[in-house]
Amino acid sequence: MTDETTPPNRPVSETAASTPGGIALWIVLPIGVLMLAFIVLLATRDTNETGLTIVDLDGELAPPIVGTTIDGDAFDLDDLRGQFVVVNFFQTTCVPCIREHPELISFHEAYAASETATVVSVAFDDQPANIREFFEDFGGDWPVIAEDTGPMAVDYGVALVPESAIVAPTGEVIEKLIGGVTRAQIEQVIAEWQAGDA
Numbered sequence: 001m002t003d004e005t006t007p008p009n010r011p012v013s014e015t016a017a018s019t020p021g022g023i024a025l026w027i028v029l030p031i032g033v034l035m036l037a038f039i040v041l042l043a044t045r046d047t048n049e050t051g052l053t054i055v056d057l058d059g060e061l062a063p064p065i066v067g068t069t070i071d072g073d074a075f076d077l078d079d080l081r082g083q084f085v086v087v088n089f090f091q092t093t094c095v096p097c098i099r100e101h102p103e104l105i106s107f108h109e110a111y112a113a114s115e116t117a118t119v120v121s122v123a124f125d126d127q128p129a130n131i132r133e134f135f136e137d138f139g140g141d142w143p144v145i146a147e148d149t150g151p152m153a154v155d156y157g158v159a160l161v162p163e164s165a166i167v168a169p170t171g172e173v174i175e176k177l178i179g180g181v182t183r184a185q186i187e188q189v190i191a192e193w194q195a196g197d198a
Helices: 012-018 020-044 095-111 128-138 150-155 183-197
Strands: 066-068 074-076 084-090 117-123 163-167 173-178
Touching: 084 095, 095 117, 095 128, 095 183, 163 183, 173 183
Parallel strands: 084 117
Antiparallel strands: 066 074, 084 163, 163 173
């Protein structure tokens, strides 16, 4: 009498491998091993070999930000010497960029009138129409550069948005902040620089 669960003349292991669960295991297992090996490789790899250039601008003269704003005005970062400038790299579809935007507005509104500090936004791989809509929806009244911004992002070492560089009145970069910023963070960076410069 033959066992009906196992076809005659067929090993049990072969039968298990041909069941849907067995086939899935043989597919998932190699993928899991490859993913684990990839994670280990990334975790142990020297950061100098990843292909990402880490740009340390702290204390260096800020790279140029020169272009035409979305309003059609000429802009040059050097024209803002004498005040602090938050150079903010962003993208309209970036959720952390949307979250930090009210903080930038609060900072700008607190200092722009006295010309002690301001904000300039540099759009990262975005369209002028989307950027105009973003500022209409969320507010913000400062220069926004939208075209030919790739070289600027490279000069500032921007890998992911949002990123902000705080520029001193002297034109040097005080600190680069990765990720969304708050008004309090920006003010702290400025206060620490002022205390050290006194």
